[in-house]
Amino acid sequence: MPTDAKLLPLIQKYFEEDPVRTAHMLETLPEEEAVDVLKGFPNEMAVRLVRHCNAHFAAALLQRLDYPLFRRIVEDLDPQQAAAIFFEFPNHLRELLLLQLEDRKKKQIQEILTFPEDSAGRLMTTKFIALRSDFKVKDAIQKIRILAKQGAPASYAYVIDPESRLVGVMNMRDVILANENDTVESVMRKDVFAVEAFMDREKVAQELSSRHFFAMPVVDSEYRLLGVVHAEKLIGGMQEEATEDLQRMFGASGDERAFSPVRFSLRTRLPWLHVNLVTAFMAAGVISLFEDIISKVTVLAVFMPVVAGQGGNAGAQSLAVVLRGLVMREIPAQKAVKFVTKEMMIGVINGVVIGLVTGAVAWLWQGNPYLGLVIGLGMLVNLIFAGISGAAIPLMMKSIGQDPAQCSNIILTTVTDIVGFFAFLGFAVLFQNHLI
Amino acid sequence: MPTDAKLLPLIQKYFEEDPVRTAHMLETLPEEEAVDVLKGFPNEMAVRLVRHCNAHFAAALLQRLDYPLFRRIVEDLDPQQAAAIFFEFPNHLRELLLLQLEDRKKKQIQEILTFPEDSAGRLMTTKFIALRSDFKVKDAIQKIRILAKQGAPASYAYVIDPESRLVGVMNMRDVILANENDTVESVMRKDVFAVEAFMDREKVAQELSSRHFFAMPVVDSEYRLLGVVHAEKLIGGMQEEATEDLQRMFGASGDERAFSPVRFSLRTRLPWLHVNLVTAFMAAGVISLFEDIISKVTVLAVFMPVVAGQGGNAGAQSLAVVLRGLVMREIPAQKAVKFVTKEMMIGVINGVVIGLVTGAVAWLWQGNPYLGLVIGLGMLVNLIFAGISGAAIPLMMKSIGQDPAQCSNIILTTVTDIVGFFAFLGFAVLFQNHLI
Numbered sequence: 001m002p003t004d005a006k007l008l009p010l011i012q013k014y015f016e017e018d019p020v021r022t023a024h025m026l027e028t029l030p031e032e033e034a035v036d037v038l039k040g041f042p043n044e045m046a047v048r049l050v051r052h053c054n055a056h057f058a059a060a061l062l063q064r065l066d067y068p069l070f071r072r073i074v075e076d077l078d079p080q081q082a083a084a085i086f087f088e089f090p091n092h093l094r095e096l097l098l099l100q101l102e103d104r105k106k107k108q109i110q111e112i113l114t115f116p117e118d119s120a121g122r123l124m125t126t127k128f129i130a131l132r133s134d135f136k137v138k139d140a141i142q143k144i145r146i147l148a149k150q151g152a153p154a155s156y157a158y159v160i161d162p163e164s165r166l167v168g169v170m171n172m173r174d175v176i177l178a179n180e181n182d183t184v185e186s187v188m189r190k191d192v193f194a195v196e197a198f199m200d201r202e203k204v205a206q207e208l209s210s211r212h213f214f215a216m217p218v219v220d221s222e223y224r225l226l227g228v229v230h231a232e233k234l235i236g237g238m239q240e241e242a243t244e245d246l247q248r249m250f251g252a253s254g255d256e257r258a259f260s261p262v263r264f265s266l267r268t269r270l271p272w273l274h275v276n277l278v279t280a281f282m283a284a285g286v287i288s289l290f291e292d293i294i295s296k297v298t299v300l301a302v303f304m305p306v307v308a309g310q311g312g313n314a315g316a317q318s319l320a321v322v323l324r325g326l327v328m329r330e331i332p333a334q335k336a337v338k339f340v341t342k343e344m345m346i347g348v349i350n351g352v353v354i355g356l357v358t359g360a361v362a363w364l365w366q367g368n369p370y371l372g373l374v375i376g377l378g379m380l381v382n383l384i385f386a387g388i389s390g391a392a393i394p395l396m397m398k399s400i401g402q403d404p405a406q407c408s409n410i411i412l413t414t415v416t417d418i419v420g421f422f423a424f425l426g427f428a429v430l431f432q433n434h435l436i
Numbered sequence: 437m438p439t440d441a442k443l444l445p446l447i448q449k450y451f452e453e454d455p456v457r458t459a460h461m462l463e464t465l466p467e468e469e470a471v472d473v474l475k476g477f478p479n480e481m482a483v484r485l486v487r488h489c490n491a492h493f494a495a496a497l498l499q500r501l502d503y504p505l506f507r508r509i510v511e512d513l514d515p516q517q518a519a520a521i522f523f524e525f526p527n528h529l530r531e532l533l534l535l536q537l538e539d540r541k542k543k544q545i546q547e548i549l550t551f552p553e554d555s556a557g558r559l560m561t562t563k564f565i566a567l568r569s570d571f572k573v574k575d576a577i578q579k580i581r582i583l584a585k586q587g588a589p590a591s592y593a594y595v596i597d598p599e600s601r602l603v604g605v606m607n608m609r610d611v612i613l614a615n616e617n618d619t620v621e622s623v624m625r626k627d628v629f630a631v632e633a634f635m636d637r638e639k640v641a642q643e644l645s646s647r648h649f650f651a652m653p654v655v656d657s658e659y660r661l662l663g664v665v666h667a668e669k670l671i672g673g674m675q676e677e678a679t680e681d682l683q684r685m686f687g688a689s690g691d692e693r694a695f696s697p698v699r700f701s702l703r704t705r706l707p708w709l710h711v712n713l714v715t716a717f718m719a720a721g722v723i724s725l726f727e728d729i730i731s732k733v734t735v736l737a738v739f740m741p742v743v744a745g746q747g748g749n750a751g752a753q754s755l756a757v758v759l760r761g762l763v764m765r766e767i768p769a770q771k772a773v774k775f776v777t778k779e780m781m782i783g784v785i786n787g788v789v790i791g792l793v794t795g796a797v798a799w800l801w802q803g804n805p806y807l808g809l810v811i812g813l814g815m816l817v818n819l820i821f822a823g824i825s826g827a828a829i830p831l832m833m834k835s836i837g838q839d840p841a842q843c844s845n846i847i848l849t850t851v852t853d854i855v856g857f858f859a860f861l862g863f864a865v866l867f868q869n870h871l872i
Contacts, residue, residue, distance in 0.1 A: 020646050028768035052646060056766075141612055148609045172608030173584045176577055209671040210456050210488065214650045231667035235645040236764070238671050242678035243760035249682075250752040258761030258775060265782050269753050273746065273790055280745035281797065287738045294730075294737050301730050301737035302723045305744055305853055309716035310709065312748070313846060316686040317705050324679035325694030328672075332464035339694060346701050354709055361717065410749060417741055 008040045015045065023052035031057075035064045043069075047076040055081070056257065059088035067100050075105055080125050080227075083112035118237065120204050121197035124218040124227030129157040133167055133185040137178045144175065158217050158225055159188045166194055166217055166225045194219045197226055202241055205234045206329070242327055245405040249323070251275065276410050283308075283417035290425040297435045299366055300428055303375050306358060307424045311382040311416030314350055318343045318390025319412055323405055326394065333399070340391045347387025351380035370434035378424030385419040386412075444476045451481065459488030467493075471500045479505075483512040491517070492693065495524035503536050511541055516561050516663075519548035554677075556640050557633035559670065560654040560663030565593040569603055569621040573614045580611065594653050594661055595624045602630055602653055602661045630655045633662055638677050641670045642765070678763055681841040685759070687711065712846050719744075719853035726861040733871045735802055736864055739811050742794060743860045747818040747852030750786055754779045754826025755848055762830065762840055769835070776827045783823025787816035806870035814860030821855040822848075 015022040026034050026049070038046050038061055050058050050073055062070055062085060074082050086094055086109055098106050108126065115121030129147050131140050144157060157175065159168035168188030170178075178187040194217045195204050208216055214231045244254030251272025256265055287294070287304070294300050322339065325331040331339050359376025363369050393411050394404035428435060451458040462470050462485070474482050474497055486494050486509055498506055498521060510518050522530055522545055534542050544562065551557030565583050567576050580593060593611065595604035604624030606614075614623040630653045631640050644652055650667045680690035687708025692701055723730070723740070730736050758775065761767040767775050795812025799805050829847050830840035864871060 020643075024646070024765070027765075028770050054766075144609065145613055148613060172612065173580065175612065176608065177581055177584060205671045205675075207456075208668050210460070212668060214666055214668050230650055231671060232644050232648060232650050235641045235667060235670055235674050238674045239641075239678045239763055240760075242675045243681075243763050245679075246682050246685075247753070247756040247760055250749055250756050252753040252756055256757055258757060258764075258766035259771075259778070262778060262781050262785070265757075266785055269750070269782070270786060270789060272753075273750055273786060274793070276745060276749045277742070277790060277794060280742040283741040283745065284738045287741065288735075291734050291738065295734040298727050298731040298734075298737075299724075301734075301740065302720045302727065304737065304740060305719040305723065305857070306713070306716040308741055308744060309712060309719065309849060309853065313686055313712045313849070314705070314709055316845065317683070317688040317708075320683040320686050320688055321692055321694060321701075324676075324683055327675055327679050328694075329460070329463075330694040334464050335695075342695070342698060345698050346705070349698070349702055350706060350709060353706060354713060357710070358713060409752065413745060413749070417745065421741070 008037065011037055012041065012045065015041075015049065019048055019052050023049055027053060027057050031060045031064065035061050039065070039069070043072055044076075047073050050085075051077065051081065055084040055088050058085045063089060063093060063097070070097070071100050071102075074101060078125060078127060079105065079108035079112060080123070083109045083122070087113060087117070115197055118201045118241075119197065120195045120199045120201065120218045120229050121226065123201055123204070123233050123237070124197070124229040125233075126227045127152045128217075128225075128228040130160050130164075130225060131157050131170075131184050133159050133161060133183070133188065135184045136180070137175065137182045137184065137187060138180040140170075140184050141175060141180075144172075156215060156217075156228075158192075158228070159184055160225050163222075164224045166192060166219055166223055168192055169217070192217065194223070194225075195229065196221070201234060201237045204229060205238050208234065245323055245327065248403065248405040248407065249319070249409045251407040251410055272407055272410065275407065276413075279410060279414035280417070282414060283421060286418050286421045287425065290421075290429070293425065293428050293432055293435075297428065297432070299371065300425065300435075303362060303371075303424070304421065307375070307378055307382055307420040308413075308417050310354060310358070310379060311386045311420040312413045314347070314354075314383050315386035315390035315412045315416045316409060318346070318387050319394065319408055322391050322394050323408070326398065326404055331395070336395045336399075340388060340395065343387040343391035344384060345387075347384040348380075350387065351383035354383060355379040368435065370431050374427040374431055374435070375424060377427045378420065381423035382416065382420035386416045389415040444473065447473055448477065448481065451477075451485065455484055455488050459485055463489060463493045467496045467500065471497055475501070475505070479508055480512075483509050486521075487513060487517065491520040492524050494521045499525060499529055499533070506533070507536050507538075510537060514561060514563060515541065515544035515548060516559070519545045519558070523549060523553070551633055554637045554673065555633065556631045556635045556637065556654045556665050557662065559637055559640070559673070560633070560665040561669075562663045563588045564653075564661075564664040566596050566600075566661060567593050567606075567620050569595050569597060569619070569624065571620045572616070573611065573618045573620065573623060574616040576606075576611060576620050577616075580608075592651060592653075592664075594628070594664070595620055596661050599658075600660045602628060602655055602659055604628055605653070628653065630659070630661075631665065632657070637670060637673050640665060641674050644670065681759055681763065684839065684841040684843065685755070685845045687843045687846055708843055708846060711843065712849075715846060715850035716853070718850060719857060722854050722857045723861070726857075726865070729861065729864050729868055729871075733864065733868070735807065736861065736871075739798060739807075739860070740857065743811070743814055743818055743856040744849075744853050746790060746794070746815060747822045747856040748849045750783070750790075750819050751822035751826035751848045751852045752845060754782070754823050755830065755844055758827050758830050759841055759844070762834065767831070772831045772835075776824060776831065779823040779827035780820060781823075783820040784816075786823065787819035790819060791815040804871065806867050810863040810867055810871070811860060813863045814856065817859035818852065818856035822852045825851040 129144055129152050157170045161167050168190050169192040170188045174187055197218050197220055208231050215228050217225055218227045218229055220226055248254050253268035355376040358379050359372035362375045363372030390412055394408050398404040565580055565588050593606045597603050604626050605628040606624045610623055633654050633656055644667050651664050653661055654663045654665055656662055684690050689704035791812040794815050795808035798811045799808030826848055830844050834840040
């Protein structure tokens with residue numbers, strides 16, 4: 001702790017004023033320096049600091065602490081956040097570090113880690129208020145007082161039967177409005193909506209946002225209450241989900257993070273680059289069919305990237321709109337054909353406009369109107385196909401149960417390259433007497 | 437209402453069981469049929485149905501209703517949702533339809549519409565519980581009872597001073613735990629965090645999710661309480677925000693929706709296609725410098741799409757990772773150089789691997805080892821630059837205050853095309869004695 005020793009009191013003061021911003025600031029430091037700051041904090045403050053860091057960074061810090069401090073911090077985190085941090089540890093470290101914890105905490109964390117990543121079970125908090133349906137309201141209030149002091153969140157109180165099955169829900173307002181001697185059963189709402197612990201977070205988010213709830217109970221297959229998932233836990237998740245699609249489009253893994261190890265990036269990106277290579281050679285194969293005309297009219301080679309570039313970008317525009325539309329549930333299966341038709345229309349108009357401009361530029365540049373005609377027609381065909389395939393590829397992938405984003409751009413550029421080169425060079429052969 | 441007349445009772449029954457799913461189902465019908473269903477519903481049910489539809493679809497339905505039914509439905513929606521629907525109306529219709537409403541509702545909606553799209557002011561609800569700090573807790577409970585009956589959400593009660601300025605917050609649990617005769621001031625939490633009405637929803641979502649709140653008060657510049665924004669309102673918004681980046685990467689507008697009118701799509705996409713055309717011609721210009729060698733070694737033209745395709749896709753992988761990292765706040769300005777260096781490293785390794793494979797394939801296919809060498813070296817240079825520019829372009833755009841996503845892929849492919857062709861054809865010139 002060289003220079004930081006002096007800065008520490010300042011950082012602590014800043015932390016007291018605004019813990020969130022201080023945590024974000026800390027995330028920008030090299031991990032060794034951040035660990036020094038953490039070690040210099042009093043215990044209670046260190047816990048609060050870790051609570052505000054993202055799980056990835058928190059894991060990097062915690063694995064650099066000595067076991068006693070590590071244990072003290074993790075014991076004070078809620079199990080759900082601790083599990084998120086444990087998930088970020090490398091496999092061999094995870095087991096080792098779990099052994100450092102008290103049995104109860106260890107079990108809680110292990111339980112949460114059995115649910116699949118990005119499931120309701122992983123996101124839920126196990127701190128919640130559960131009441132028996134035969135309680136009187138005054139007993140309920142008594143229990144809420146106790147649980148509240150232990151830090152259960154102030155949202156809903158859930159009502160369970162003797163087998164822990166979820167049978168109702170009360171919000172705190174219902175509790176306030178009720179008569180002291182009513183039973184919980186007579187006051188609770190019975191139409192409680194719950195999600196299964198294995199449900200994917202994307203689905204959970206949809207349910208929460210379309211039902212206008214800010215929290216939902218999580219149950220197992222027997223409808224036993226396991227936990228509660230809160231809307232604010234899903235906000236970051238939903239951004240993540242949507243941005244993962246972006247990475248998958250180009251064949252980077254959805255799990256890659258900005259500072260994932262180089263090895264991880266290579267392992268997921270290189271295979272798709274090889275796939276892309278195969279498809280690029282297919283496009284090369286198309287061109288090799290036309291080597292004869294290219295050797296006679298070299299200028300055709302000059303215009304090839306124009307054809308490929310325009311087709312690829314126009315197709316990617318359609319692709320981006322359809323992927324966004326699928327995430328936002330704007331394109332139900334019944335409207336797929338309507339959507340592809342619309343994109344084809346756009347392709348036709350794009351093709352006419354860009355075809356005319358490209359043709360004119362080519363004519364002026366090279367002084368041959370037939371060259372303009374050839375590239376203009378090639379562009380028209382190319383952009384119509386780009387619109388159709390940009391829209392249709394993800395919809396077809398979805399209809400056969402595949403991830404619509406996965407390497408969709410690689411498939412798309414294959415189509416636009418092959419169709420584009422075929423059209424452009426095909427027209428060149430057709431008009432070759434005027435080109436040579 | 438031809439066939440639907442018979443189906444209506446069934447749809448109503450289904451709606452009573454699961455209003456959310458029924459609303460989603462309705463969104464898949466052609467608008468004329470959905471309107472028939474809506475008209476056939478009793479008033480109260482129609483309101484609930486509209487409440488569960490997305491604003492875009494709700495607007496399409498509402499503008500097909502006669503004024504009396506339109507008015508009855510809109511009067512029963514909360515102002516915030518009504519404003520979201522009004523925002524979807526075409527400009528000329530919006531004014532006309534506002535005139536159909538009662539003065540009070542009209543004013544509320546107009547007020548909300550003065551806040552910028554995607555701001556806290558647009559997302560907040562104006563139904564909330566506000567208490568004066570000098571109230572006794574028992575009076576507070578009395579007021580909560582009344583407001584609760586009018587449907588104010590059961591989350592927090594906000595405490596204001598006589599000038600309506602926000603001074604504190606109580607959650608319902610605090611109210612339950614307090615002594616009846618305490619003043620609100622002695623019970624409330626004073627460290628209340630509020631957001632400004634003009635704050636962008638992306639920022640609001642960050643604050644909510646990093647502070648672990650499920651609702652936050654919205655204030656004006658004088659700290660007067662205007663409304664409350666709830667986490668579940670932001671979930672859909674955050675997905676939207678992230679997927680808009682995807683569209684902007686390729687020069688489609690962030691505002692384009694799956695079924696935006698063709699005119700709208702063309703207006704935003706065509707200008708960027710022209711930009712792309714200019715950059716494609718720059719790549720064409722590079723190739724034209726090498727026409728001489730291409731005319732002698734036509735097979736170089738065959739390999740050009742392989743160079744362009746690999747560079748474009750590898751660069752887009754880096755681009756996707758950096759855009760995701762920026763959304764998720766994983767790349768603070770201080771780590772930008774570290775990130776670009778990492779992507780360059782990946783580019784070097786990708787370049788060596790893909791360069792060797794491509795070189796070997798080219799050698800085997802065309803029987804000339806020097807052709808393999810030329811394309812292998814070209815690929816190496818190409819992929820290193822692809823990694824650097826994919827990572828650096830959005831970071832540079834952000835540092836000069838521009839949207840890092842905007843047409844980033846168009847800029848990227850310009851760089852990869854130009855560098856790739858220069859390297860590939862340049863090496864070809866260098867080794868031309870062995871190629872001809």
